[in-house]
Amino acid sequence: MAIWLVVASVMALCGQVTNAYPFNDLSTYQLRTLAQAGNNLTEFKSTLRKVLKLRVPGTLEHTQVKQAIVNHFEDLGGWDVSLDKFDEETVLGKKSFSNIIVTLNPSVDRRLVLACHYDTKFYASSPEGKQFLGATDSAVSCAILMELAKRLDKYLKAPNIQKEVTLQMVFFDGEEAFLEWTATDSLYGSRHLAALWQNTTYPPGSDTTMLSGIDDLVLLDLLGARHPSIYNFFSDTSDIYNQLMDIEKRLSAEELTARVSPYFVGSAHSPIFVEDDHVPFLEKGVPIVHIIPVPFPSVWHTLADDEDALDYDTISKLNIIFQVFVSEYLLLNVM
Secondary structure (H helix, E strand, O other): OEEEEOOHHHOOOOOOOOOOOOOOOOOHHHHHHHHHHOOOHHHHHHHHHHHOOOOOOOOHHHHHHHHHHHHHHHHHOOOEEEEEEEEEEEOOEEEEEEEEEEEOOOOOOEEEEEEEEOOOOOOOOOHHHOOOOOHHHHHHHHHHHHHHHHHHHHHHOOOOOOOOEEEEEEEEOOOOOOOOOOOOOOOHHHHHHHHHHHOOEOOOOOOOEOOOOEEEEEEEOOOOOOOOOEOOOOHHHHHHHHHHHHHHHHHHHOOOOOOOOOOEOOOOOOOEEEEOOOHHHHOOOOOEEEEOEOOOOOOOOOOOOOHHHOOHHHHHHHHHHHHHHHHHHOOOOOO
């Protein structure tokens, strides 16, 4: 991704709160239930290591990781898994890409979309044969979403769940530039999918599209390093951001997470804009929540971005926050 200075008025600042979405705050008992049962780090590490490897499009390892993500959801059962496959000319010649799209109930018109990218940056050569593993960029985000689906599976599939909004997860391919970040050498998967969905009518025969059916797109990236600072970049989704901030406060107050400096810091860090997989959707009017730390992890785009760069206390807390968020957004009956 790339980071740019922009006019501050496009940033979401403190006080610009819409509070539009009807969240159902979980009780203390329900928070404890998720915190105790929904954060098994042994299982999380097992999931993470399935995706923590070289993931450059066109490599065998990339295919293995793609299949590991697909297998994870197929093994859960009841999730619709599809691949958005396409070829595109790149600065290194024609490459094949595959976005992975996982939907709980594809017949539902409206969707909460959680997303991340699963590819890694290409390096022509590395010292001593080392490979760029992209632990924070973005294997941890993939594992957070995969484990969230697993931990909330029984609640998401409960017969009494509300049916107006469903959960969809997108694992973008080709986020990274092959050489230098430009408008054409980056965001291959998200650019393709945003255009495809803009031109896909849904439900059939209606005047709406797959793109207009997205209530909110929440994009996770560069997570896993110790004590991230995550800012609110978009005023029109301040209700979503503030709910995440409130969840973090409630979990801390109940001592269900470590009492550390907040990760959701409550205002724009500076007049910046981080280019990432949300941009093609933002440009088409989709409401965006960008979950990315600023500053980036110190290991960003270095060979040190491996498992040693991760802080599992931080990951544990993020796991719980996002599991509570989805439960409250989709009005799940956590027991």
